[in-house]
Amino acid sequence: MAGTSKELPNFTSRIAFILVTAGAAVGLGNVWGFPYVAGKNGGGGFMLIYLLALTFVATPVLMAELLLGRMGRASPPTAMRKLQLEARRPEPWSVIMWAGLVGSILILSFYSVIAGQALFYGFEAMVESFHGWTSEEIIAFDAGYKSDIVLMAFWSAVFVGLTALIVSADVTKGIELAGKWLTPVLFVLLVIIVVYSSIYGDMPAALNFLFGFDHLVLTPGVFLEAVGQAFFTISVGVGGIMMYGAYMGNNVNLPKAVTWIVLMDLGVAILAGLAIFPLVFGEGVDAAAGPGLIFITLPIVFAKITGGGIISVLFFVLLAFAAITSSISLLSPTVARLEEAGWKRAHAAWVMSIIAFFLSFLTVLSFNEWSEFYPLAFLGFDGLTAFSLIREGVSNILLPLVGVACAIIVGWRIKKERIMAALPMQETKLFQVWYFCLRFIVPMAITALFINAVFGG
Numbered sequence: 001m002a003g004t005s006k007e008l009p010n011f012t013s014r015i016a017f018i019l020v021t022a023g024a025a026v027g028l029g030n031v032w033g034f035p036y037v038a039g040k041n042g043g044g045g046f047m048l049i050y051l052l053a054l055t056f057v058a059t060p061v062l063m064a065e066l067l068l069g070r071m072g073r074a075s076p077p078t079a080m081r082k083l084q085l086e087a088r089r090p091e092p093w094s095v096i097m098w099a100g101l102v103g104s105i106l107i108l109s110f111y112s113v114i115a116g117q118a119l120f121y122g123f124e125a126m127v128e129s130f131h132g133w134t135s136e137e138i139i140a141f142d143a144g145y146k147s148d149i150v151l152m153a154f155w156s157a158v159f160v161g162l163t164a165l166i167v168s169a170d171v172t173k174g175i176e177l178a179g180k181w182l183t184p185v186l187f188v189l190l191v192i193i194v195v196y197s198s199i200y201g202d203m204p205a206a207l208n209f210l211f212g213f214d215h216l217v218l219t220p221g222v223f224l225e226a227v228g229q230a231f232f233t234i235s236v237g238v239g240g241i242m243m244y245g246a247y248m249g250n251n252v253n254l255p256k257a258v259t260w261i262v263l264m265d266l267g268v269a270i271l272a273g274l275a276i277f278p279l280v281f282g283e284g285v286d287a288a289a290g291p292g293l294i295f296i297t298l299p300i301v302f303a304k305i306t307g308g309g310i311i312s313v314l315f316f317v318l319l320a321f322a323a324i325t326s327s328i329s330l331l332s333p334t335v336a337r338l339e340e341a342g343w344k345r346a347h348a349a350w351v352m353s354i355i356a357f358f359l360s361f362l363t364v365l366s367f368n369e370w371s372e373f374y375p376l377a378f379l380g381f382d383g384l385t386a387f388s389l390i391r392e393g394v395s396n397i398l399l400p401l402v403g404v405a406c407a408i409i410v411g412w413r414i415k416k417e418r419i420m421a422a423l424p425m426q427e428t429k430l431f432q433v434w435y436f437c438l439r440f441i442v443p444m445a446i447t448a449l450f451i452n453a454v455f456g457g
């Protein structure tokens, strides 16, 4: 049967496992997503709820997904099928992870477009530098890029191609090498930019913006956005993490590894905020510009300050690094599934990335030709482009659904003794809190998420 004959390779050490998984978590979601969402939702108040959502909803699911991967030791659908047969349950668990695999390729399709723009900006900053450019020139530059379908497709292809190259190599050579080196490099680069920002920008304003409680708003919407951001940022809900769980050695202490991964992810998000906002406030640009924060406002700031040429190269290279270590985790599960079906690893990696590349046209076109084409307007989703539909549909519906399914499987469908033996863990306080989160908190929080989506507009 598929996946049973060949043992999966392992990451070579505990540190490698933690760095690689943290690399999968840290990505575009941290560097532009987190600062923007936190700012939009009132800074400190959002931070508080985000920390709660991260701790009691997303992190327990992260541990469940890793555990399922290590127990199943195969690609996500195969792993789930094995566990279902072992637990003698009638429901087809593998269906959940097939949905996850579709989600992973859909995420990869829009992820590569945004990451492609980061690569292009890094390249541009290197060859002609943004130094001395006026705001109008930079805005026109961004608009020019977004209207050039061929250029956008080219850089998306470069990004997806790099991902395929890394995934083609075997686990230790490709994924591990990338994760081991790129994650620490990213940390160092961010710290450099934070130091730079605190010298040239307005750090007190940034701190107040991110951590101040002066515009505290606690609506259900803020709570739900915090849950959504928490899921996306630590990469749970498509099987990428489950795949890494399958590569994880039995010597890895799960609660410890999970703690490190989440702390690193949170650390990078906060560092990104501290890198970006002092510059934004120092120059008086709009903090809530969203994706534009990176591709428009930041180059405007970099253009004005001394050393901005080098800083902009560093920044966009960093963003591309962060994105690559995440996209690897998006491509690996489907590739592993195809390998089980007898495909060569490289062959599977290239075929899947070509599919992701073709799907990325839905995103590319959403920025130009289709910018006013709302495919599901007739269903009431007016104003959402193909890109928004994919991004929001996957993040807000698919990730929470797969996540809650994993929580329910670990919490309710597999015997508690089997879970404790697999961790392995005694029935400590920590175990009880985790188990309670999986059984009650996660399903309730996700149910609230959907009720809000249906009735909240």
Ligand code: TRP
Pocket: 024, 025, 026, 027, 028, 029, 030, 107, 231, 232, 233, 234, 235, 236, 237, 238, 240, 326, 327, 329, 330, 399
């Ligand atoms: N977490 C990554 C980010 O913050 C994106 C990502 C990688 C992801 N793999 C994922 C999101 C799996 C959801 C599911 O940018």
